[in-house]
Amino acid sequence: MQPSRESPLENVLNQPLKRPKIPNSGRVSSAHPYRHATKGPLYPTLPSPSTYPAILDKATTKHLQQQYRSSTQSPTPDASRNDILQLSHVKWGLDSNFVEGLKNCGIEVMYEWQAECLSMPGLLEGEKNLVYTAPTSAGKSLVAEILMIKRVMETRMKAIVVLPYVAIVTEKVKFLKKVVEGIEPCINVTGYHGGAKSSLGWKDADISVCTIEKANSIVNAALEDGSIGGLGVVVFDELHMLEDDHRGYILEVLATKLLCLQQSLQMIGMSATLSNISELGSWLQACQYHSTYRPIPLQEYLVYENEVYNEHNQLIAHIPPSEVKDLKDPVMNAIISLAYGCVVEGYSALVFCPTRDMTERITKLLGQFMPPADEDVVEQRREVIRDLAASITGLDRILGKSILLGVAFHHAGLTTEERDMVAEAYDKGLVKVICCTPTMAAGVNLPARRVIIHPRTGRTLLTPAMLRQMRGRAGRKGKDTVGESYLCCPKVDKDAVKELLKAPMPRVKSSLTVGIQRALLEVISTRLATSLHSLDDYIQCTLLYHTSEDKAAIAALVQSSLTSLTSSELIREDDTGGFEPTPIGIATVVSGFGPEEGVFLHRELSRALMAFNLETDMHIIYNFTPIYGLTEVNWKILMNEIEVLDESGLRTVTFVGVNPALVNRMARGGTLKEDSPENVEKLRVHRRFFVSLMLRDLINEIPIHHVANKYETPRGFVQQLASTCKGFASTTGTFCKKMGWGGLAVLLEHYTYRLDMGVKDDLMELVKLPFVKSYTARMIYNAGLRSIAAVAAAEANNLILILEAAQPQRLRLKIEEEGMLRKRLQDRAERIIKAARRLHGVDPSTKLLSLKHPS
CATH class of the missing domain: 3.40.50.300 (P-loop containing nucleotide triphosphate hydrolases)
Structure with missing residues (x-):
């Protein structure tokens, strides 16, 4: 049975926008929606805008900008001065x-x-x-x-x-x-x-x-x-x-x-x-x-214990402490105050947080203080939420509520659609503040007037390079005349953070010691270097060799790596005393795997070929589940899933090497240390099987958000997993072809397409049509149009009704929006039928019947 879709935030969008109640809030001046009334501040828990360190007096601001520009290498481009x-x-x-x-x-x-x-x-x-x-x-x-x-x-x-x-x-x-x-x-x-x-x-x-x-x-x-x-x-x-x-x-x-x-x-x-x-x-x-040139001057500040210091360690401002329970922590008070102050001045801000949970916590908290927006802006925000609700993954309730208030979070747990729409809304000025994890500093180009940084990533301090990446987001060219960076730290981290601020950029070093076997296998497999002499020449071209003072240690590492590759049967000595790749080595390199991954995959696929269970999808799905980047196992969920498997499913469990007794022990609080090769492989098999269960659901038309809820995993991970698996299945198919396992390669390719479309076998034909994805395909199939030929012969009116029913549960739309929707569905119906006729060998120019929305 097709699961129901997650309902959107109808209760949010159908109510007038109300400011959340703030304890002891004062009155708002009618003259200016953000100005504090004479009887008391609008938000006594937040500092008055006049005390914000960003709102410096004009003389100070001008001095800082001139001081910065005088130290830069180049002025802003002036083509009239220098053609x-x-x-x-x-x-x-x-x-x-x-x-x-x-x-x-x-x-x-x-x-x-x-x-x-x-x-x-x-x-x-x-x-x-x-x-x-x-x-x-x-x-x-x-x-x-x-x-x-x-x-x-x-x-x-x-x-x-x-x-x-x-x-x-x-x-x-x-x-x-x-x-x-x-x-x-x-x-x-x-x-x-x-x-x-x-x-x-x-x-x-x-x-x-x-x-x-x-x-x-x-x-x-x-x-x-x-x-x-x-x-x-x-x-x-x-x-x-x-x-x-x-x-x-x-x-x-x-x-x-x-x-x-x-x-x-x-x-x-x-x-x-x-x-x-x-x-x-x-x-x-x-x-x-x-070059040290920066087109937008950057002002850098350190904040701790509600006091703001400039880059010369001079105290320049004080942030009043808060009476609100959630803002008792000076770091949290500073973050919220600085973000709020930036917004009321009409600018945008990025808040870098150490964890995903903290991005959501600060987003919800900041939403309570965001100033009201014009009705036109609110309506545009509602449109963003409608688009999110209409996406295939549905609407995240916390994200929907926060966007309505002009703030959002951004981390790897979000789906691609959510990240893209949040970024677009921010770029348009609909979202004024994004709370994000440090990875966003390098992964997405979203600059801001003000960048507010927590100095940790997880439990460790930021590196100088990460800090520079984050600060670099401050200042929008063409929109800002200056960028501001605030590093907000707890008192306990004050000394370490001051050292971080003074620390020079670290020397970029080689990390090849962990990948030397892969390097050697690739040059041998591609015949770039095969003799000991040519391999030595190759190693001398590496950054590792170029920057190392201990050349003898590198030579010993190369020799031990060649021995390991030989014992793993990835390479072998040839008649001339050089090396040549084995079929496993060639398959490993062509597929883009490392040596250890290639050996593991060969062992797994060899075991599958000896005992393969084709009664269900589970065994083949396990074999195109990635062997890297896996989430940790939720042992209780895995135990529950194994308990409900039928006899065929249990056979797959045995074939792939999952141990139900171990799963039960781990689910009851047991531990398994990765202190031996055997335990490492054991855990990898169980992680892989746990993830394969998610893929099994996806390939059987279970929506992403249902899979995420079932396995208590972020929706973004589940969505990315599907994408990663498509790539992994393709490369695994290449591995199989190189090994001569053509039948297994064909199976993998078939399931890769199924995963790509997210459908069962009976819908494989219908999803070849434009606009027909998994959910829509199932609706068309259930309506009796079960083949390309049936769709080619369908009446347009009937197909329009099916497409309308297949739309995600929508928010209340205006009359003109309904008209636009119907027009869009009519166009889609026409294109679907024409495509079906082409595929079925019928002249697509034949006039379509009744191409008008039924009354």
Whole structure:
């Protein structure tokens, strides 16, 4: 039975907007909705706006801004003073359509530092590599984009842009497509990340925008098939990711392979948080450039015990303590007061919180103090909530209520639709404050007038690099004349935070020691290096070797890694004393897995081939559940799920290696330490099986929010899980093909499509139609239209009624909105029927019957 959808916030939207009651609140002056009445403040628990540190007297503000600008390297672009800053200047040699494309994106002139950087010898000709650093919002990307697109246009060679997060990949693809849309011949820009579907492969794309893992896989494939010679430029954005504990070594492996190529290839690396730029530049054999210019001046403050200090440790303001219970904590009082003060002045704010729970807690608390908005703004906020309610994942009640008040939270637990809509509402000024986790500082481009920062991420203090990323969000170019950063810490952290503020940016170091086996396996598998001598040459090209003083330790690490790869049967010695990959090694590299992942996956799939249960979906679903990035097991829920399995399901439990006795023991408070390889694998199997149960529900048309509630997991994780599994199933299918397991590969591909569509087998035909997703497909099927042929022969009126019934439970809509909905459904019905006729071999131009909404 199809579960009912989560009901939207009808009770919120159908009531007039009321300010939450604040204890002992005073009257509001009728002259100004935000001005405090003479009989007492509107919010006695909050400081008067005149005491806010942001509202400095004009002389102080002017002095701070002049002091900042005098210390910067370059002024704001002034093309009238220096026409070389014009993008159309002959010196840059840029195609007029390219210049026009940048203009359409709001970029008409350069900053002086950008022109100076591009003027370095050999860069515009593509003869030199480049490593550079500049503050966030200083326009770093423009330098790389000019060099990249110019080279692509002049040589018709390919480019790869490497970015750390999917959200940034998506944003960059949209931007680059807009930039190049008028260029002839056409430049194809395509994004690649886990779970993404692209109409263009590597050989057809001119610019490939990729996550780190996808970029590495593309280069490996190009090395294997010999097409790597077509690569002309690679851009490494966020180059500081080299030292990331989990992914940094993959970035280094990728860059080192490119350094070993004997071809004309320009590499460009950039970041806002590089301290050892000369060291990285030397490694990449690159020119180096460092800029401190920031187009929007940044004022930085430290807040503790309700007192505000400037960057010179001078006390400049005091925030009155609060009588409200939730604001007794000075940190919470400061955060709420500073955010509120920013809003009443008409600006936006970002609040960085250590945990997801805290983002929601501060959002709910701040919502009680948000000033009232115009009815037009309130109606636009309601429209955002309607869109959220109409999305496939339904509406989060806390988020819906907070958006209505002009504040929202943003973290990985939200769905993609929620994150996108919150970001859009913030960009339009409908949401004035976003409370977010630290990862948003690097993952989403949402600047603010004021940034308010809690100094912790989880239980640890922020790193200097993370702090700089967050502060860099302060100041909107074109909207603000200044940015403000407030670091609010508890008294116990005061000394540590002061040290953090004085700490220099850390040296970016290699993390390759944790990935040396993967590095060796990839170069051996792609035949880039196979002999001991060539492997030694490769290692000498790594950042690890370049920055290490103990070369003997690196040699010993390489030798032990080769021994481990041989014993794992990923490589073997050849007749010449060198190395060659085994079928397992080749399958591992081609699929984009690391050595340990490849060995585990081979063991799991081999066991499945010996005893495979096809009575239900469960066994095949388990085998395309990812083996990394898994959530922790809720042992009680897992125990309950196993208890209700039928005999066939229990056989799958046995086949995959899940131990019901262990599950019962853990559900009753037992522990299992990851202190041995056996226990590590045991826990991985059980985590994987727990996640596969979520996938089983998704693939059987259970809505995401129901799955999230059932397994007590954030909806964003469940949604991302579905996307990740599509990518993992695809790569696992590639692994199977390389191993010669064609039948298993076919099964995986079939279930990948089912997961993508979120439907059972009986709807696989219907979801090929446009606008027909899982829920709509089930409604059409239940109405008797169970095939493409049936839809092709359907009357338009009947299909319109089905589509209308399939709409999510909607909020009350105005009459004109109802009319727009009906018009949209009529258009969809027409397109669905025409598509069905094309698929069924019927002339789609045949006049449709009764294409009018029934009365």
